[in-house]
Amino acid sequence: MSKEKKKVDNKRTVDPAALEVLERNDGQIETAYDRYVQMQPQCNFGRTGVCCRICLQGPCRITKKASKGICGAHDYTIVARNLIRAINGGAGAHADHGRHIIYTLIEMLEGRTLDYNIEDPAKLRRVAQNIGLTVEGKEERELLKEVLEVAMSDFTKISDEPCRWLEATVTEGRMKKFTDCNIQPRSVHTTISETMGQTHMGVDADPVNLIFQGLKTALADYIGMHIATDLSDILFGTPKPVTSEANFGVIDPEMVNIVLHGHNPLLSEMVVRAAREMKAEAEAVGAKGIKCMGVCCTGNEVLMRQGVPLLTNFLSQELPIMTGAIDAMVVDVQCIMPGIRAVAECYHTRIITTLSHSKIPGSYHVEFTEDQAMEKAREIINLALEAYKERIPDRIDIPQMKHKVTAGFSTEAVLDIFAAVNPDNPIKVLTDAIDAGQLRGVVLLAGCNNLRVLHDQSHAAVIKGLAANDVFMVATGCVAGTAAKLGLMNDEAVEKYAGEGLKAFIHKLDEANAGKLNDKLPLVFHMGSCVDNSRAYDLNTLMANEWGIDTPKVPYAASAPEAMSEKAVSIGSWCVTLGMPTHVGVTPEITGSALVDGVVLQIAHDVYGGYFIWEEDPEKSVDVILAALDERTWKLRVHRQAQERYETATISAGW
């Protein structure tokens, strides 16, 4: 590879801190940025979804010469099966997360772990009430036991009555639609299992039937995610606004630096707690203390609840190690590149895996168990203290870039902020601003990084474009990471990028909350990790109920400008099923079947009201998202005017 080529490779990011590390490294230590280039050209059969490896006769791929698989499967069957298996992969990953939290709470209730408590009893009561339990006169533990019984049932039951978490969190109209279309999930695990069965060789060949099962699976995913978020809040507290910092400048060379990476708060919360208790041990090895910082969604979890600084997002996860100042990177599950291990080999950094089903060969493994949570957290910190002693001072080079970030916007926190303007009906603050034309709508920014587009560029462009056009934005996952790292998640960004309407809206909230919040509000409201997309959807349901309409009429869109993971495919699919226009900035692997592409784009729209938009160009993405919002805002206004003028009961039933 020529020197010049390497330089181009190293510039596949717009994050200046990541860029500085890549340029300094100049291809010497291999990272994902290099491997992406080495991987080109990528296989077009896979890229378009027409490669089938579902049985041992395969791989079968659709070509001009072979228009069907050996078994006779058409391109549409192969593409649809692959797509819904991706949705299933995402649902399985989220279910793994939710199930672990349920299990830990059961262990806590039965006295087998003493390290966890009910941190947020008020949330416990709210959740119990929402899912239809009687709250009055019940002790906390009794109530939690009942909540867990419902959660377990929603995870495992095989009877066909609706899942309680779905019924409690979506509109009546959505529930009716799911029943009419026969996509009510029986439970999270049952649906995941059904989908594997339905996509086995020689079962379902009908692309529409397959895709509707995919949507059912996506709904099962939504249920699992919502349960995970609610139970995490009960266990660790519902996030409230918190100010911290983001990007590589948060690394402090005088501290023992521990990176928390992955998704599950069960261990990371304990490590943060243990780090606060072990300052003396850090001083004993010559450091000033212990600094925890986050990567990916574990980073989002501990930022939201503990104010722990966010170091970076998915794509640049290998790079902090190359500053020479990271003593340990502690990982749990999902989105952890095995590549971190090879980079750590070149430094003193310990990579520590913590779960039995998520290991990386050659790494340290401290098996996390609920009954010894704090003990394990201390063991992890001791490994970091050992590593600190092996640091090579000459190799430490930290890009001095960081930004203030204000995060912690759970749905409850957002409603509290609105309540300062309208205590009787907080959500009306948002719907009124849209009715008055001050805001053009709401967008949930979700999703990952993907080297098929320039790292962080699409995120930043979409955020700036929507801000200038008065869109209220909430964010989760790695797009929230981009906003935090690049200074788009604080009050300065409001002044710099918000259009007049959005600026006035946020200023009004700032004024009403003066003295209540420690900081002014940001341009983009951080709602948490990927699992917390359920929070963002709760906002949508509240808006729909306030307007007295179903969610397909609410000017609320989702956008995943740099989608990557199967979880993102699943989340995007439930966004569509739940009625949202859903922009994806990296076209998924379905274009090999025009029929499937059409079903996903058009039939899903006709039936569910939500729809996908594939648009890879960030500037055009802003335009298509705005058009989707404007169409709904306009219709809403016209229908409401007609409703008032003719005193009709409700807004028309069609989308």
Ligand code: BF8
């Ligand atoms: O769950 S946004 S790259 S870290 S999958 Fe992964 Fe995507 Fe990041 Fe969080 Ni979500």
Ligand code: SF4
């Ligand atoms: Fe080929 Fe059919 Fe087997 Fe798929 S299921 S690998 S298309 S024979």
